[in-house]
Amino acid sequence: MQTPNKVSQLQLTGASGQQITCIRFDGDISSASKDAIVGTYQALDKDSNKHILLDFKGVEYLNSSGIALVIQVLMEASKSGQTIAICGLTPHFTKVFTMVGITKYAALYPDEAASLSAL
Amino acid sequence: MQTPNKVSQLQLTGASGQQITCIRFDGDISSASKDAIVGTYQALDKDSNKHILLDFKGVEYLNSSGIALVIQVLMEASKSGQTIAICGLTPHFTKVFTMVGITKYAALYPDEAASLSAL
Amino acid sequence: MNVHSGSKVEVQLPSRLGFEKVAMSTAAGMAKLMGFSADRIEDLKTAVAEACINAMEHGNQMNASIPVSVVLSMKADELEVKVMDNGSGMDTPAPTPDIDRKMSGEEEARGMGMFLIQALVDEAEWVSGTGTDEQSFVRLVIRMNKESE
Amino acid sequence: MNVHSGSKVEVQLPSRLGFEKVAMSTAAGMAKLMGFSADRIEDLKTAVAEACINAMEHGNQMNASIPVSVVLSMKADELEVKVMDNGSGMDTPAPTPDIDRKMSGEEEARGMGMFLIQALVDEAEWVSGTGTDEQSFVRLVIRMNKESE
Ligand SMILES: Nc1ncnc2c1ncn2[C@@H]1O[C@H](COP(=O)(O)OP(=O)(O)O)[C@@H](O)[C@H]1O
Ligand SMILES: Nc1ncnc2c1ncn2[C@@H]1O[C@H](COP(=O)(O)OP(=O)(O)O)[C@@H](O)[C@H]1O
Helix, strand or coil: CCCCCCEEEEEEECCCCCEEEEEEEEEEECHHHHHHHHHHHHCCCCCCCCEEEEEEEEEEEECHHHHHHHHHHHHHHHHCCCEEEEECCCHHHHHHHHHCCHHHCCEEECCHHHHHHHC | CCCCCCEEEEEEECCCCCEEEEEEEEEEECHHHHHHHHHHHHCCCCCCCCEEEEEEEEEEEECHHHHHHHHHHHHHHHHCCCEEEEECCCHHHHHHHHHCCHHHCCEEECCHHHHHHHC | CCCCCCCEEEEEEECCCCCHHHHHHHHHHHHHHHCCCHHHHHHHHHHHHHHHHHHHHHHCCCCCCCEEEEEEEECCCEEEEEEEECCCCCCCCCCCCCHHHHHHCCCCCCCCHHHHHHHHCCEEEEECCCCCCCCEEEEEEEECCCCCC | CCCCCCCEEEEEEECCCCCHHHHHHHHHHHHHHHCCCHHHHHHHHHHHHHHHHHHHHHHCCCCCCCEEEEEEEECCCEEEEEEEECCCCCCCCCCCCCHHHHHHCCCCCCCCHHHHHHHHCCEEEEECCCCCCCCEEEEEEEECCHHHC
8 A cells, every 4th residue: 555645736827827736746656646647536526627737746646557557547538628738747758658648648748837938 | 984074174264354174975874984084184284274164064864983984083083172063963963963962062053053153 | 798797686575566666776886886877777677676576566466465576787888677476477579559549549648568568678588487486587687877077 | 543554564685784775765765655754764664674784684694695674663643674584693782882992992983773773663573493494583673753743
């Protein structure tokens, strides 16, 4: 068992004026993070949260089961017409997310500031 | 065996105007560091290097055999009327140096800047 | 030529999720001692974590009392890692995840561990044991990053 | 009460200076998993390093082919560490270094390892083995730092 994730949510505004729902994670992102990743996403209203930014800056450890949960969110978001962007990954995990093809369905940014200027 | 230490030396001037010979260490300070610690000290001219500052800022790992080498330098310096100050220790190693009593024979400072204002 | 070449470290973990992080720390310590670059150490850590999780889940069926053994052997310019479990092992090649199929639901979201292991290290080989006294294992080889030394 | 309580990790190192750092990494990983504070992890790392160096030097006489075993056992709010060697062990108490005697040359500069171990952890006990099949070991107990949790 791993320690539960702390998750916080905030509303941000992108450079183009669009509303962005940012979800910040910390701790370990693994098979034990279903509530944190999928649960937090599913609790959001699909119509009022069109643009979602997942911020992994506070995350120390991420494994393939955790990445699978991110893919599950991408899948559900794509069905309901929401866009997902991802930020705060270390260079190593930016490489890993790219390797598994996530960049085809979500833009990766270094941090929240870079995400906001691009969105 | 451990990797050899990189050692650099520089001349600094304390707030009171005194000349300070600063020796910066990096890598591991262990039984393999005799040349780096004792050798570097012994190579200094005793009359023209009256005040010596040992800077451990770049050191990642320090063990009791390494501390014994520092004590050997303190011993020789005390015999030849040189003063030794120490800086750049992490809070953990500041505690360890204090536990073994080194603070009785060498002042500890957080970093080079703090050492220079005090010396 | 590494001064520690030939040296071996073994670590045994319970088959409990979370303990793969202890193996990551051990492997990282070993690679650091050899002088691996920080980014190769990250690659190694992820590969070791995925191999340990697979050994716990698929090999030891999450039976916490069956240990996963990790044997780290230093070679001249590379580190070999064997992650051993008591299961019947793997003989099919590591599946390459297809993100489009995952997104359309034709393929499970999970199933990226073996792919990542292969992608991150220089050699990866899965060997099935006979079950009784011979363990199954995955053998990884990671080489030192010459450029960043 | 720690969810991992009862779990055990064992790491075996060659008796070669430098490898104590691998044991430090393993121990730190274990303590991190339990939720130890950063400063208690530093205390643990130094104690484990000193115990491993003593096991290599005094226990195994620096014979690289004789392993030092480190067994880390998670208890409710503490971590127990046994560092085992093939020597005849210790029965005299840890000497307290006297800096004045060291400075005057009456006492060797070295000889601070056991003192540091005792000063940094909550319990330290040296047990002599019979030599043949029973190993000698030092047993350390380090408790979680309640204040900084
Ligand atoms: N150590 C192992 N022992 C037995 N089977 C394994 C082992 N490692 C992997 N496998 C098999 O290979 C499959 C793919 O593994 P992997 O790519 O890591 O994805 P996942 O573990 O998420 O299913 C597993 O589902 C399992 O059937
Ligand atoms: N594992 C051990 N086996 C046998 N003797 C030991 C062991 N650990 C310590 N000792 C003895 O205790 C003495 C003091 O150890 P220590 O305080 O660590 O200082 P040092 O190792 O620098 O001598 C050693 O010199 C040695 O004689």
